[in-house]
Amino acid sequence: MNWPRALLTDSGGFQMVSLLHLADITEKGVTFQSPVDGKPMLLTPEESIQIQNKIGADIIMALDDVVKTTITGPRIEEAMHRTLRWIDRCIAAHKRPHDQNLFGIVQGGLDPVLRDICVRGLVDRNLPGYAIGGLAGGEDKDSFWRVVAQCTATLPEDKPRYVMGVGYPLDIVVCSALGADMYDCVYPTRTARFGTAIVPEGVLKLKHKAMAEDTRPIDPTCACMVCKNYTRAYIHSLVTKDAMGSQLLSFHNLYYMMQLSRNLHSSIVQGKFPKFVCNFLQKMFPKGDIPEWVCNAMEVAEIDISSCCAPFRYIQATKVQSNLNEDEIQAV
Numbered sequence: 001m002n003w004p005r006a007l008l009t010d011s012g013g014f015q016m017v018s019l020l021h022l023a024d025i026t027e028k029g030v031t032f033q034s035p036v037d038g039k040p041m042l043l044t045p046e047e048s049i050q051i052q053n054k055i056g057a058d059i060i061m062a063l064d065d066v067v068k069t070t071i072t073g074p075r076i077e078e079a080m081h082r083t084l085r086w087i088d089r090c091i092a093a094h095k096r097p098h099d100q101n102l103f104g105i106v107q108g109g110l111d112p113v114l115r116d117i118c119v120r121g122l123v124d125r126n127l128p129g130y131a132i133g134g135l136a137g138g139e140d141k142d143s144f145w146r147v148v149a150q151c152t153a154t155l156p157e158d159k160p161r162y163v164m165g166v167g168y169p170l171d172i173v174v175c176s177a178l179g180a181d182m183y184d185c186v187y188p189t190r191t192a193r194f195g196t197a198i199v200p201e202g203v204l205k206l207k208h209k210a211m212a213e214d215t216r217p218i219d220p221t222c223a224c225m226v227c228k229n230y231t232r233a234y235i236h237s238l239v240t241k242d243a244m245g246s247q248l249l250s251f252h253n254l255y256y257m258m259q260l261s262r263n264l265h266s267s268i269v270q271g272k273f274p275k276f277v278c279n280f281l282q283k284m285f286p287k288g289d290i291p292e293w294v295c296n297a298m299e300v301a302e303i304d305i306s307s308c309c310a311p312f313r314y315i316q317a318t319k320v321q322s323n324l325n326e327d328e329i330q331a332v
Helices: 045-055 074-093 112-124 141-154 169-177 187-193 225-229 232-239 243-269 273-284 292-300 311-322 326-331
Strands: 023-025 030-033 040-043 059-061 101-106 129-132 161-163 196-199 202-205
Touching: 040 045, 045 059, 045 074, 074 101, 074 112, 101 112, 112 129, 112 141, 129 141, 141 161, 141 169, 141 292, 169 243, 169 273, 169 292, 187 196, 187 243, 196 243, 225 243, 232 243, 243 273
Parallel strands: 059 101, 101 129, 129 161
Antiparallel strands: 023 030, 030 040, 196 202
16 A cells, blocks of 8 residues: 555444345354355454454454444343453454554443443453444434543543544544544545535535635635635536546545644643634534533533533533532522
């Protein structure tokens, strides 16, 4: 690949969800039906690690038993315990522990008891890093942030904590406030293919007719090659007809995400993260209508966003966290 920077490979576990109709999961591994010729293909924890050892990425992921968070019942518990059994097989199969960092993945759905069992089981194995898996699969945002907060509170602070499948800018900022360090998502390029640009205010849909005569750049504050050289109108003329439109938007969206990550990181190093969060939220929600789940998460993260949050929403979040009674709320 000639990629001289950090590299992470996944285990193939996510395909248990995305290709569920083609997969059969057993204790041995997962058998996929080839979408090409229909032949069965068995992926075991051992083979997943062997493949990743050959690729040689800096971070490799354990094969876990993945289920959607919207599923309920005994399957969630079964997958969590199997994930713990499979991590031992992954560790045993890992032939390059001094060159590659094997991360375990916390499963357990939205059940705090199961998540706690999985977190503690993985921590006992003293891995180089840990991922929080099984999220961003359709669960409500309130459940989402609470799982992240629970896991990061127990996982070691001196090792990377990686929330898998998360890529919306707002989610990244919230999860970072809760103690997460790493993310991955197809969102920046996938949304570009639908003609949408990521901007500090949220998103800009270049397919809209209003863009046809708009000669401004996608984001006047952005220093990327696209914003320096192309107008919204030009990209609008491409997105419905030419792949170049998707490519230009992908370039911009990836630049935005990289800049967001840099600014987020530097604000933490400089001790200015709370101010960064407030500035980010003020741009995205200039009217102060910050979603209640974000207010609740910031309360748990002990970040004061009262200056950029509408009074009613902030009071509601305070009520949730402090269990104030109605008279006390009125007094506030």
